[in-house]
Amino acid sequence: MSTTQNERLRGLLEPFVTERELDLEELTVTPAGKRRVLRVVVDSDEGVHLDACAELSRAVSEVLDESDVMGGAPYVLEVTSPGADRPLTEPRHYRRAVGRLVKAQLRQGDELTARITAMDEDGLDLEVPGVKGRKPTQRRVEFSEIAKARVEIEFSRKNKNEEEA
Structure with missing residues (x-):
């Protein structure tokens, strides 16, 4: 049974990521001239700080240097959120986006922009903004x-402290 480079x-890498209480969201290898770029995307419920990316990058680099999974060709390692x-x-x-505004394309074809107010294992509770002065x-x-x-990116959204005041 053959495994792909991404699976290997x-x-x-997944043990090193989960050991640091992060989720391995994406892993891609793309050609970039004579080199390749290995992009490791990680996240967590608290977000990912630059220091965590740097520390993980050093650990991943050491593991890759000790293994032959990337082969002999040169590559650039990118660890990011x-x-x-x-x-x-x-x-x-979705759990990480509770309280945020999202744009969803529904399977029936409708597009919906709404704020996630809660979620469970089956779906989302949303607050749909009112149109022309109507209540949500x-x-x-x-x-x-x-x-x-x-x-959806919101540049002028009030934070929780401002909303409570």
Whole structure:
């Protein structure tokens, strides 16, 4: 049984990532001229700090140097956190987005922009903004109804402390 390079990389690196209480979100190897770029994307419920990325990068680099999984060709290692516009694909992504505004494409074809107020294993409770001065409405959406979703970037959103005041 043959395994792909990505599967071997995931098997090698995932223990180092989970040991640091992080989730291995994405792992890609792409050509870049005469080199390749190994991009390791990690996240956690608390977010990922630059120091954690740097420490993980050093540990991953040592593990890769001791293994032959990348072969003999040169490569660049990039350890990073996911961007703000990454797709929400796992329940943990939605859990981390509670309180945030999301744009979801529903399987039936509708597009919905709403704030996640709560979530459980089956789906999301949403607050849909009112139109033209109307009050927001509550809506339940099951995960099975969502084709794709992303967090919407909000530049002028009040933080919790301002909302409570």
